[in-house]
Amino acid sequence: MTALLEVRDLQAHYVSFGGERVVKAVEGVSFTLEEGETLGVVGESGCGKTTTCQAIVNLLPPPGRIVGGSIAFAGEELTRKSQREMRHIRGAQIAMILQDPMASLNPLFSIYRQVSEPAYYHRALRGRGLRERVRELLNAVRIPSPAMRMREYPHQMSGGMRQRIVGAIALAGGPRLIIADEPTTNLDVTIQAQYLDLLKELQDKTGVAIIFITHNLGIVARMCDKLAVMYAGKIVEAGTVRELFNAPRHPYTKALLGSMPKLGSKEKLLAIPGHPPDLATLPPGCAFHPRCPEALPTCATAEPPEIQVIGSWSARCWRAEPQEISATDATTDSAKDIHAAAAVGD
Numbered sequence: 001m002t003a004l005l006e007v008r009d010l011q012a013h014y015v016s017f018g019g020e021r022v023v024k025a026v027e028g029v030s031f032t033l034e035e036g037e038t039l040g041v042v043g044e045s046g047c048g049k050t051t052t053c054q055a056i057v058n059l060l061p062p063p064g065r066i067v068g069g070s071i072a073f074a075g076e077e078l079t080r081k082s083q084r085e086m087r088h089i090r091g092a093q094i095a096m097i098l099q100d101p102m103a104s105l106n107p108l109f110s111i112y113r114q115v116s117e118p119a120y121y122h123r124a125l126r127g128r129g130l131r132e133r134v135r136e137l138l139n140a141v142r143i144p145s146p147a148m149r150m151r152e153y154p155h156q157m158s159g160g161m162r163q164r165i166v167g168a169i170a171l172a173g174g175p176r177l178i179i180a181d182e183p184t185t186n187l188d189v190t191i192q193a194q195y196l197d198l199l200k201e202l203q204d205k206t207g208v209a210i211i212f213i214t215h216n217l218g219i220v221a222r223m224c225d226k227l228a229v230m231y232a233g234k235i236v237e238a239g240t241v242r243e244l245f246n247a248p249r250h251p252y253t254k255a256l257l258g259s260m261p262k263l264g265s266k267e268k269l270l271a272i273p274g275h276p277p278d279l280a281t282l283p284p285g286c287a288f289h290p291r292c293p294e295a296l297p298t299c300a301t302a303e304p305p306e307i308q309v310i311g312s313w314s315a316r317c318w319r320a321e322p323q324e325i326s327a328t329d330a331t332t333d334s335a336k337d338i339h340a341a342a343a344v345g346d
């Protein structure tokens, strides 16, 4: 069966005017997403998460561009689509929810106009049918008194409510994939939790697949089936949330998990020492080696290959090894514990 989304060896760079500086923001990213699945993408700021998603929907800001690889959505190659074709796909099949709801909302248009637009263009709804659809969408994202609220403007709403309106717009065209780029970062902890529960509920109802970009592993434990850990423009470890939470193979995944706060613990959040590298001047070998507590001499000179741990679980690290079938590490249930214990807030 064809996967909903299959990204293969994607490369997206920002090339400065004159070409003297090339930021390799996405460098050989591959992953697969099935219908209805949720993939979490994590990594520190500047590792290429947003660029990956903008490349998928063909919305890379200049001077960014896709320089290699393929993006197949429901079997269709997106990198060869025209802007016009992509506009249709973005409204009807793939929707984005961004970190700052004001960036997706137009302050000059009423909520009704903004929520109805995708339904008007992509579902060909008009008149009473369109009004009904907007009301239904606002109800679905729990906007109280939708008939009244749809006449209002973004500035009349709270941050949490605006983000839910963005959610309604995302759902309006009936998408098969939602890409949510740190959608709860600007919300306070309680509102974040409510928003995440709402997204999950809507996903259960509609069967939409979600790519969830976050730097918060608590959110991943709560929301995602699969996880891709990005570092310096590459996916350095990928697998199911359970696999990666139970027995991470890549030292960067271990460091991210180690930096996550546990509920009830008074321990301070452990920051990972050092900084991610400048993507225009990457260190030789493994890009993580200057910060890696487990680095080997080879790590400073040779780039590690991608090792298949087991099934679809992979890690780019000289220390990673294929797992023997009999030796299962998945006997503990720490992913579930983490789920229960995860603090959603930053």
Ligand SMILES: Nc1ncnc2c1ncn2[C@@H]1O[C@H](COP(=O)(O)OP(=O)(O)O)[C@@H](O)[C@H]1O
Binding pocket: 014, 023, 025, 043, 044, 045, 046, 047, 048, 049, 050, 051, 052, 061, 062, 063, 064, 279
């Ligand atoms: N418009 C841009 N022009 C030039 N470089 C950019 C632009 N946007 C992002 N970058 C660079 O691309 C890299 C990846 O950025 P981004 O995809 O935003 O990472 P993340 O979402 O993981 O924080 C960073 O080094 C960033 O500086």
Ligand code: SF4
Binding pocket: 250, 251, 252, 286, 287, 288, 289, 290, 292, 293, 294, 295, 296, 299, 304, 316, 317, 318, 319
């Ligand atoms: S390849 Fe080496 S430096 Fe890179 S993460 Fe693995 S052990 Fe650390």
Ligand SMILES: [Mg+2]
Binding pocket: 049, 050, 051, 181
């Ligand atoms: Mg980002």
